[in-house]
Amino acid sequence: MVQSSVSQRVNRSKRLVSIKDIAKEAGVSVCTVSLVMNNKDHNRVSKAVAQKIRATAKNMGYKPNSVARTLRTSKSNTLGFVTDEIATTPYASKVLEGAQDAASKLGYILLTTNTNNDAELENQEISALLRYNVDGFLYAMMFHRKVDIPEVLEGSPTVVVDSEDAAGRVPSVYPDDELAGYDATDCLIKAGCRRIVYYGSATPIVAQGQRLTGYRRALAEAGIPFDDALVVNVLETTNAAAEAARVFDEIKPDGIFCFNDVRATFIYEAARERRVRIGADVSVISIDNQPFITNVIKPSLTTLELPHYEMGFEAVRQLVAILDGDKAVADLESDRGMAVQRQRDGSKTALRCRIIERDSIVL
Amino acid sequence: MVQSSVSQRVNRSKRLVSIKDIAKEAGVSVCTVSLVMNNKDHNRVSKAVAQKIRATAKNMGYKPNSVARTLRTSKSNTLGFVTDEIATTPYASKVLEGAQDAASKLGYILLTTNTNNDAELENQEISALLRYNVDGFLYAMMFHRKVDIPEVLEGSPTVVVDSEDAAGRVPSVYPDDELAGYDATDCLIKAGCRRIVYYGSATPIVAQGQRLTGYRRALAEAGIPFDDALVVNVLETTNAAAEAARVFDEIKPDGIFCFNDVRATFIYEAARERRVRIGADVSVISIDNQPFITNVIKPSLTTLELPHYEMGFEAVRQLVAILDGDKAVADLESDRGMAVQRQRDGSKTALRCRIIERDSIVL
DNA sequence: CTGAAAGCGCTTACAG
DNA sequence: CTGAAAGCGCTTACAG
Numbered sequence A, B: 001m002v003q004s005s006v007s008q009r010v011n012r013s014k015r016l017v018s019i020k021d022i023a024k025e026a027g028v029s030v031c032t033v034s035l036v037m038n039n040k041d042h043n044r045v046s047k048a049v050a051q052k053i054r055a056t057a058k059n060m061g062y063k064p065n066s067v068a069r070t071l072r073t074s075k076s077n078t079l080g081f082v083t084d085e086i087a088t089t090p091y092a093s094k095v096l097e098g099a100q101d102a103a104s105k106l107g108y109i110l111l112t113t114n115t116n117n118d119a120e121l122e123n124q125e126i127s128a129l130l131r132y133n134v135d136g137f138l139y140a141m142m143f144h145r146k147v148d149i150p151e152v153l154e155g156s157p158t159v160v161v162d163s164e165d166a167a168g169r170v171p172s173v174y175p176d177d178e179l180a181g182y183d184a185t186d187c188l189i190k191a192g193c194r195r196i197v198y199y200g201s202a203t204p205i206v207a208q209g210q211r212l213t214g215y216r217r218a219l220a221e222a223g224i225p226f227d228d229a230l231v232v233n234v235l236e237t238t239n240a241a242a243e244a245a246r247v248f249d250e251i252k253p254d255g256i257f258c259f260n261d262v263r264a265t266f267i268y269e270a271a272r273e274r275r276v277r278i279g280a281d282v283s284v285i286s287i288d289n290q291p292f293i294t295n296v297i298k299p300s301l302t303t304l305e306l307p308h309y310e311m312g313f314e315a316v317r318q319l320v321a322i323l324d325g326d327k328a329v330a331d332l333e334s335d336r337g338m339a340v341q342r343q344r345d346g347s348k349t350a351l352r353c354r355i356i357e358r359d360s361i362v363l
Numbered sequence C, D: 001c002t003g004a005a006a007g008c009g010c011t012t013a014c015a016g
Helices: A005-013 A019-026 A030-037 A047-060 A066-073 A094-105 A119-131 A177-190 A206-221 A240-251 A261-274 A308-324 B005-013 B019-026 B030-037 B047-059 B066-073 B094-105 B119-131 B177-190 B206-221 B240-251 B261-273 B308-324
Strands: A078-083 A109-114 A136-140 A158-161 A172-175 A196-201 A231-234 A255-258 A283-287 A302-305 A342-345 A348-351 A354-356 B078-083 B109-114 B136-140 B158-161 B172-175 B196-201 B231-234 B255-258 B283-287 B302-305 B342-345 B348-351 B354-356
Touching: A019 A030, A019 A047, A030 A047, A066 B066, A066 B119, A078 A094, A078 A119, A094 A109, A094 A136, A094 A308, A094 B109, A094 B119, A109 A119, A109 B094, A109 B119, A119 B066, A119 B094, A119 B109, A136 A308, A158 A308, A172 A177, A172 A308, A177 A196, A177 A206, A177 A255, A177 A283, A177 A302, A177 A354, A196 A206, A196 A240, A196 A261, A231 A240, A240 A261, A255 A261, A261 A283, A308 A348, B019 B030, B019 B047, B030 B047, B078 B094, B078 B119, B094 B109, B094 B136, B094 B308, B109 B119, B136 B308, B158 B308, B172 B177, B172 B308, B177 B196, B177 B206, B177 B255, B177 B283, B177 B302, B177 B354, B196 B206, B196 B240, B196 B261, B231 B240, B240 B261, B255 B261, B261 B283, B308 B348
Parallel strands: A078 A109, A078 A136, A136 A158, A158 A172, A172 A348, A196 A231, A196 A255, A255 A283, A283 A302, B078 B109, B078 B136, B136 B158, B158 B172, B172 B348, B196 B231, B196 B255, B255 B283, B283 B302
Antiparallel strands: A109 B109, A302 A354, A342 A348, B302 B354, B342 B348
């Protein structure tokens, strides 16, 4: 056994000071103490007594027991954070960080659990959280998709993070991929590009469709006709290199909007082989902001950042608004929340992606 | 307010079935039910009664209330997971995933909190977890260092993750950086390298010193004299490129062991400029396994992977062993745990880094 | 083999 | 303004 286990175990028996202890010490009843400790003493307890109670509580180092309070009130100030698979994508765990920050500011803590994309395990884990009386759930996915809310969650306030409830019933917070497609394309247009390739994903995920839609909208607004031949959808594992070659050899665009940073590396490689200078001969923009890519490849890649932190933060804000009412979250401000624009449609909240300007766009 | 908030709020009042309900239904007392539900009925409750209780419990969908049990027993089966700053490093949140998996298998759940490297916030957050009666703590850092355990944690069983308790008192689980340095260097030696550069970190973090030590041990074992001139410590932000150039222009090694993948990209760039072929003219190995680097650069980079998942898993295993005894964790097996070798020294557990072979080493 | 009772720490009507 | 009492759901001696 580990060396220090014994000495550590000893301390476990230490009983914390309770409301009863301070009642005895202050010479009042427990209910008076309770009133005061919950700041419900106004016009119910004399100033002097309240004063004394507060003082002795402080002296004795009183900390309210959340477990007891939960049992009594069946309100735990606790949120279940359920993920399908955390962190297969780097930085996706920023979602958790945002959720934790918001929760902390609102007086909540998070019970987190990972379902490994296993429906049975998911059920078990959620049931476990339920037994701990969590007040609500964050149902967080690894990427933007239409998702079915598990049945066990019915009856518990829930907010979906980085996905949309397929049934359209549960509030959902996710990136505005249409706007990201628009912003990225618009950025190229503003840089003077007129022949813009969308180097997209051949997998029909939500982001692909919406980013393409945004691409088309930006073109339309600029009066540039849409040309199907400029849409090149690829798979990282199969035809990405070949299609990147074709982009330069046949299409010869002046701007390229890549679905993500990884795909952009194929464009970079093809450009290098042809001595096409990105940031000088052709402009490139993409989405994801994986610093290990965007800062490492030359020239550094201009890209849009998915609002991971903000999604977590906003989802908690909405969940607590459901739980405790809008006033409870009124003065909650995200440190970085100002960077995103919300776009609401019923119970859906699409968060704008921030653009990170680097050197891959021709000035 | 969000559309569905009202319908969601309604369900909150739903009371779950309790031990009392099933006692009434089965015509027995609550304590008999309690005994049975906790499988303590052997030789204390008749088989028939136990049978009946189990059946009605199942019928009524009984779920034990963990909050009540915690209040009564002051054992919550709950662990506090405290991080300094989650996920500034991609995949570092694998630590959490490993911890969650182990916790789930051992019947624990995690309360997670983020201190943002703020001592005051850290105190608050830990105090909050204490109020929820967590049985113990994981104190998880973002990278391997000597760390001071906050005072609030005293008295609570704690295991440090990805760092070492500076005082040497609290059990600590971290990567075996010395062995990583040894393994990386040894891998180059086995590939025939004799003139091996250690392209390290100019920041004196724990990993730097230990990897260098491992490098020297491997050299010594192979009978290769250590040459201080082959140690090139750099900073990513300042002299990495210049020093990488010097490695090729002056030192001309046949093998390069890079402190991490990001540094390896400087070596790659310098090699490319000089038309030195990595994987053919010179062998390169590094540490981190950031797939976005290692798989993207050509040739793909052979590298060692930090045991993030395993550290989280192992730390929970040790913590629960302290809490519930060694037998409680006896049949816990990590899905991937077999890939690591533990190296124990008192309360310290160093986990081996797995080597991921790719194409940057000359065959 | 089974039940009555106390109690974990707290909150909340209720009575005075 | 203050206190006695009940109860949240459970477990654990104790008695029979």
